[in-house]
Amino acid sequence: MSSHHESILREPLVTGENITYSKVTEDILVPVENKPNKAWWIGFIVSALGAGLWVFSVSWTFWFGIGEWGLNKTVGWAWDITGFVWWVGIGHAGTLISAVLLLFRQNWRNSINRSAEAMTIFAVICAASYIISHMGRPWLFTWALPLPNQFGSLWVNFNSPLVWDVFAISTYFSVSLVFWYTGLLPDIATIRDRAVGARRRIYSILSFGWNGSVKTWQRFELVSLILAGVSTPLVLSVHTIVSMDFATSLVPGWHTTIFPPYFVAGAIFSGFAMVQTLLLITRKVMNFENYITMFHIESMNKIIILTGSIVGVAYLTELFIAWYSGVEYEQYAFLNRVSGPYWWAYWIMMTCNVISPQLFWFKKIRTSIALSWLLSIVVNIGMWFERFVIIVTSLHRDYLPSSWVMFYPSWVDVGVFIGSIGVFFTLFLLFLRVLPAIAMAEVKLLLKSSSDQAKKKLIAEKAVDPVEAEYYLESLEKYDSISPNVAELQKV
Amino acid sequence: MSNIKYILGHFEDPDDLMHGIEKLQENSVSIYDVYTPMPIHGIEDKLGIKRSRLGKVAFGFGLTGTITAISMITYMLVIDWPMNIGGKPHFAFPDFIPIMFELTVLFAAFGMVGTYFFVNHLAPGRAPRVMDLRATNDRFVIAIDARTNTSHDQIDSILKEAGAVEIKHNERKYVSYE
Numbered sequence: 001m002s003s004h005h006e007s008i009l010r011e012p013l014v015t016g017e018n019i020t021y022s023k024v025t026e027d028i029l030v031p032v033e034n035k036p037n038k039a040w041w042i043g044f045i046v047s048a049l050g051a052g053l054w055v056f057s058v059s060w061t062f063w064f065g066i067g068e069w070g071l072n073k074t075v076g077w078a079w080d081i082t083g084f085v086w087w088v089g090i091g092h093a094g095t096l097i098s099a100v101l102l103l104f105r106q107n108w109r110n111s112i113n114r115s116a117e118a119m120t121i122f123a124v125i126c127a128a129s130y131i132i133s134h135m136g137r138p139w140l141f142t143w144a145l146p147l148p149n150q151f152g153s154l155w156v157n158f159n160s161p162l163v164w165d166v167f168a169i170s171t172y173f174s175v176s177l178v179f180w181y182t183g184l185l186p187d188i189a190t191i192r193d194r195a196v197g198a199r200r201r202i203y204s205i206l207s208f209g210w211n212g213s214v215k216t217w218q219r220f221e222l223v224s225l226i227l228a229g230v231s232t233p234l235v236l237s238v239h240t241i242v243s244m245d246f247a248t249s250l251v252p253g254w255h256t257t258i259f260p261p262y263f264v265a266g267a268i269f270s271g272f273a274m275v276q277t278l279l280l281i282t283r284k285v286m287n288f289e290n291y292i293t294m295f296h297i298e299s300m301n302k303i304i305i306l307t308g309s310i311v312g313v314a315y316l317t318e319l320f321i322a323w324y325s326g327v328e329y330e331q332y333a334f335l336n337r338v339s340g341p342y343w344w345a346y347w348i349m350m351t352c353n354v355i356s357p358q359l360f361w362f363k364k365i366r367t368s369i370a371l372s373w374l375l376s377i378v379v380n381i382g383m384w385f386e387r388f389v390i391i392v393t394s395l396h397r398d399y400l401p402s403s404w405v406m407f408y409p410s411w412v413d414v415g416v417f418i419g420s421i422g423v424f425f426t427l428f429l430l431f432l433r434v435l436p437a438i439a440m441a442e443v444k445l446l447l448k449s450s451s452d453q454a455k456k457k458l459i460a461e462k463a464v465d466p467v468e469a470e471y472y473l474e475s476l477e478k479y480d481s482i483s484p485n486v487a488e489l490q491k492v
Numbered sequence: 493m494s495n496i497k498y499i500l501g502h503f504e505d506p507d508d509l510m511h512g513i514e515k516l517q518e519n520s521v522s523i524y525d526v527y528t529p530m531p532i533h534g535i536e537d538k539l540g541i542k543r544s545r546l547g548k549v550a551f552g553f554g555l556t557g558t559i560t561a562i563s564m565i566t567y568m569l570v571i572d573w574p575m576n577i578g579g580k581p582h583f584a585f586p587d588f589i590p591i592m593f594e595l596t597v598l599f600a601a602f603g604m605v606g607t608y609f610f611v612n613h614l615a616p617g618r619a620p621r622v623m624d625l626r627a628t629n630d631r632f633v634i635a636i637d638a639r640t641n642t643s644h645d646q647i648d649s650i651l652k653e654a655g656a657v658e659i660k661h662n663e664r665k666y667v668s669y670e
Contacts, residue, residue, distance in 0.1 A: 230550075441531070
């Protein structure tokens, strides 16, 4: 088996001693097969209250109309589209982990892809709910679809990026859902075969009759690979099209060709930050330290530095091009962003997205769980402000100074936003309870090649170069799931 | 004649399983199927299973999506109700590309996954055809049809030598789910 030959220099993806195939199943199914603990209930109640606030605020919006939001005739898009773009962006990391990292054969994705994909789906649900609620008359949402109607038929305008967005977001959501669920089938079958009674019947329906035969697996792998292949350009297209909602307009500050790559990088950046926020807590509360290791955390932090730096370059490029273009409106839009009445939003964005992620260059910081978590929150705040800055500061001072205004959110705006976070966490916590948060079958694949015990065994058998073995043992020092004295003992 | 329908060889390790398959094949014992908790790379070559054609299926569905998109948009914007939008051409092909791409992906993904479910008989509520409950957990199971391979003792010893940790003689094909 080719997967058995992995360099000893590579850091382990599974730690812990006496990890067998059944131990993997047992460990990962603990939250699914047992009653939830107190931490889960507290989290769930708080999130459900948030979700309740969301239901209330969205119903309020539907009942009284979007006049209840803080919008005015100059600023026609504010927290709604900010929230939409923020959530779609967060979703992108899930697809990146499940699809792009699969194409690049990054095995460390195996233990984080499941929960990241779930996050994608829940984030896109939050994003879509913003789209529906910002329509004003949400019951007419079908007007965005090319359906035959009694006005002619009057078709939608396919030249409009807003229509592209309808197709992009709905394709993205449904393909992500299919990808996620197909990947879940073998793991649902594992739960099914261990359960009894009603649980067995429910999981039996959900498992689609999976039996793990050779052909099922062979085709499963091909299906996963092709879905990854089509999801990769899909995820890039989705945020490209989201950025075109702005870029194809003539509003200074939006009308830039840099938007698609800049938005995609920003999406991956915020998405990884959200994965980090969720997984650091999940791994602690669910005791997944052996499967989501320091290597995973560090790798994600490295992606955060990379994408954060791309975003930083994009911000600076925007400023340069605004000046270099010689267009006075463009120049004013950016001068206004940096030093206008919303200067604080701009500088929060700059600090959170460009400056603070650079701290991850220090190994001490990127291998510290507390700091990684804190910085991931900072990135999420920064990315929310990025969208706010792009949307509101470009709109609030238009061509006519007499209509220059500020935007003040109403309680409904705040309620919908806080509420959407509640919806997201409610769904995520329910997911943790009923489905395995780590892809068991895929982690089992790593056991013989990439686990710490397999590598230690090779070292004990003296099957590897001692210098390389030393290097490997040194790399374990940062792992919080391997106690240091064990590592020391192995060295001697 | 016994009532044994299937002989199941349980392995704890995928390498032992592969070894077991080799040994059985050397002794010309035909293998009915192999059930594993995870994909085993290289097993399909060993069992002589052909490469899956799902890639072609996906391509076909994808192409259908592209054609659907371009014909739908052309019909709506060029044929059925051409509108003058700033004097620009009705057939504004570059503007059609994003939706053509999205529908290509949508059709390819759904068509391929649908075909996969269809050919492997995967459907919600379908009774699981499972021969052993541990095959989705920690056991790698070779199933041998006991009717066509009659020398059961020989099969048992081959499996045992190859490293099987447990050998079952089942009188029923599938584990009952009721």
